[in-house]
Amino acid sequence: MAPHPQIDRRILVVAPTGADASNVVRILKEHGFEAEAFRDISRLVEAFIHGCGVVLITEEALLGKQSAVLGNVLDSQPKWSNVPLVLITSGGAEKAGVNKRRGFANRVPVTMLERPLRTSTLTSAIEAALASREQQYEIRDLLLEREAILNSLEARVTERTANLTAMIHEMESFSYSVSHDLRAPLRVIFGYADAVLEDYAAELPEEGRRLLQKISNAARRMDRLTQDLLAYTRVANGEVTMEPLNVDDIVEHVLEGYPSIQEARHYIRVEKPLGSCVGHAPSLEQILSNLLDNALKFARPGVPPDIVISSAPIGDRLRLSVTDRGIGIDPKNAQRIFGMFERIGNEAPGTGIGLAIVRKCAQRMNGKAGLTPQAGDRHDRTEFWVELERNK
Amino acid sequence: MNTLRPIVLLVEDNEEDRYLAKRALSKGGLKAVFEASDGKEAVDYLMGNDRFSDRNAFPLPDIILLDLKLPEMDGHEIAEWIKTRAELSSCLVYILSSSGEPRDRERAATNARGYFVKPLTVANVADVSRAFCEQMHLQPEI
Numbered sequence: 001m002a003p004h005p006q007i008d009r010r011i012l013v014v015a016p017t018g019a020d021a022s023n024v025v026r027i028l029k030e031h032g033f034e035a036e037a038f039r040d041i042s043r044l045v046e047a048f049i050h051g052c053g054v055v056l057i058t059e060e061a062l063l064g065k066q067s068a069v070l071g072n073v074l075d076s077q078p079k080w081s082n083v084p085l086v087l088i089t090s091g092g093a094e095k096a097g098v099n100k101r102r103g104f105a106n107r108v109p110v111t112m113l114e115r116p117l118r119t120s121t122l123t124s125a126i127e128a129a130l131a132s133r134e135q136q137y138e139i140r141d142l143l144l145e146r147e148a149i150l151n152s153l154e155a156r157v158t159e160r161t162a163n164l165t166a167m168i169h170e171m172e173s174f175s176y177s178v179s180h181d182l183r184a185p186l187r188v189i190f191g192y193a194d195a196v197l198e199d200y201a202a203e204l205p206e207e208g209r210r211l212l213q214k215i216s217n218a219a220r221r222m223d224r225l226t227q228d229l230l231a232y233t234r235v236a237n238g239e240v241t242m243e244p245l246n247v248d249d250i251v252e253h254v255l256e257g258y259p260s261i262q263e264a265r266h267y268i269r270v271e272k273p274l275g276s277c278v279g280h281a282p283s284l285e286q287i288l289s290n291l292l293d294n295a296l297k298f299a300r301p302g303v304p305p306d307i308v309i310s311s312a313p314i315g316d317r318l319r320l321s322v323t324d325r326g327i328g329i330d331p332k333n334a335q336r337i338f339g340m341f342e343r344i345g346n347e348a349p350g351t352g353i354g355l356a357i358v359r360k361c362a363q364r365m366n367g368k369a370g371l372t373p374q375a376g377d378r379h380d381r382t383e384f385w386v387e388l389e390r391n392k
Numbered sequence: 393m394n395t396l397r398p399i400v401l402l403v404e405d406n407e408e409d410r411y412l413a414k415r416a417l418s419k420g421g422l423k424a425v426f427e428a429s430d431g432k433e434a435v436d437y438l439m440g441n442d443r444f445s446d447r448n449a450f451p452l453p454d455i456i457l458l459d460l461k462l463p464e465m466d467g468h469e470i471a472e473w474i475k476t477r478a479e480l481s482s483c484l485v486y487i488l489s490s491s492g493e494p495r496d497r498e499r500a501a502t503n504a505r506g507y508f509v510k511p512l513t514v515a516n517v518a519d520v521s522r523a524f525c526e527q528m529h530l531q532p533e534i
Contacts, residue, residue: 179491180461187490188408191511195415227492234494 007051008137009130010034014044015058015088024056024122031123041069048073048083054129056086067103074107080140084129085110088117171237179230183223190219221351228353231286232340235357240280240364244391247274247320250281251309254288261292267305268292274311276391277318283361284388287369288322290354291384295324317367318390323383331373338369355384362386398524400424401453403434403470404488405462412511413457413488420517424457426450431465434458435473438480453483454527455520457512458504460489460496468496471503484523488512 011033015021021037028035034053038044041061048055062070077083085108104110109132111125193216201209251274255265277284292307299305306325311318329337336342338359341352355369362369367388374381400417402424404410410427417424428434434456437444444450456474460467467487474480487500487507500507505523508516 176491176493179493181490183490184406184409187412187511191408191412195412230491230493 004051006034008133009053010036010051011054011056011126012036012038012044012047012052013056014038014041014061016040016061017058020058027119027122028126031119033123033126041066041073045073049076052083053133054084054086054126056126057088059087059089071103071107074104078140080143081136082108084108084132086125086129087112088115089113090115168237171233175230175233178226183226186219186223186226190216190223193219225351225353228351228357232353232357232360235283235286235360235364240283242278242280242365244276245279245281245284246276247284247311247318248272250284251288254285254292257285258289258292260296261289264292264296264305267296268307268309271308271310274309274320275313275318277320277388278391279365279367279388283365284386287358287361287386288320290358291322294354294384295322295326298324298326300325300327313390314387316390316392317387319385319387321383321385323381325380326382328380328382329371329373334371334373337371358384358386362388365389396528398422398454398484398521399451400455400457401426401428401434401437402457403428403431403462403467404457404459405429406459409459409488409510416512416514416517419514420521422455422517422521425453430463431467431470433464434462434470435465438474438477452479454524456483456485457488457520458485460487468499468503471500475503482527484520484527486520 011028013021013024013028013035015024015037016039021039025035025037035056036047038047041057044055057070074083074085085104087104087110089112109129111129113121113125193212196204197209197212197216204212248270251270255261255268255270261268288309292309295307296305303325308323309321310323311320313319338355340356342355359369365388367386369384369386371385372383400422402410402413402417404413404427410429414424414427426437428437436442437450438452440447440450458467458470462470465473467489471485471487474483474485484506485504487496487504488510489496489500489507490510492509497507506519
């Protein structure tokens, strides 16, 4: 119901007999009030629903079933509304009037006026009733305001959720399209370059073969970059559900499930038991496979890789480490190396995304990743670690 | 010993990818009996519709290599359709995809025997041959 000053302050007068109604309305109008007369309560209903400041009613109007009708009308009000009732009773019929009052006082504020009525008594009673009604309007306006704010908030939440959903959907179809369409020309470049190298090697001068090999390598590298970037996007945006994980099982799964790691299994020692943590199994597998891939990739030339997977509790966290004796990392690069596209040197293999994926996976599991160069008492070891919540 | 070679149907719309797949097949000792360039043509071939009605010229394949992104019907849809055809129940279906997208792999896992990320390699072809031999209870030829 929107605020409307004239309707808000009008007085609905119900009096079935004689000139009561019109007299009261006339007096009220003379004193600057808005007032309308009704012969009985049923006729009041429509105006009441529309809104009013006070209902002024004579005792005679409440005879018989009319009292119940008024009760229903009053019950139909919105929560904030308690239309003040001014009840005019005849002198000597005080008891009846008290009973009537009791019937309504638990619903609305009731003021009783006894005949014969003095104009000043009537107008001051009406003014007091309107003042009480005014306070109800303030509450109504606040409620309306609150409702409007809630509605607009709700609309904004709905809109933003829809936008976010659309954006996620767009991102997904973008990366899907990248993984399918962007890689197709690369495949043609290295596929055909390799085909020429294999089928026509004898007819090509050495320099020609060298250049073709460069084309093939560069296209493959770009292909790997694309795949790693997509893996990173998946890790960064994918759903992560946390659960207790048996780290020994996860490690076993990685050692068995990744062909490049499985081949090198005899270089990898696992210090069991590794314990249990709270995490997301696919993310932890991704971390371990990336760290093991790195440890194998960056082995010291001519020296077989020597890799240890171990764990240690640190407070309420579990630190899971992959330690190698590879080419090592200059301590000053220790922080930089987890960044996107960071590599130790231009000659190093890899795309520079693997460790960024490790860090992102750890972060998504509320953990962290790091590295300790020159770990332990032997200065030729590099320890890459992730810390996750320990499962107690 | 036995010189039975599997009949291969290659479904691939991209000319370059088709070349690379055929090259890997031939290096691995196989040859595609037919190359369909869209989903509908693949289904027509498998159904023996119209120009494919002569089963001597267009025999039912033992192995179907399916690209994923195809005009008309994509590879997933074809693989799902093949699963519903009793006469094709012995076909070994392999998905050839540009990507290793987990959702593609998952969907393929229920409808196909295997999933290869393009380009098809000689090692992939060896896998396919081995699966065919196992199915036919043959010793693989080395």
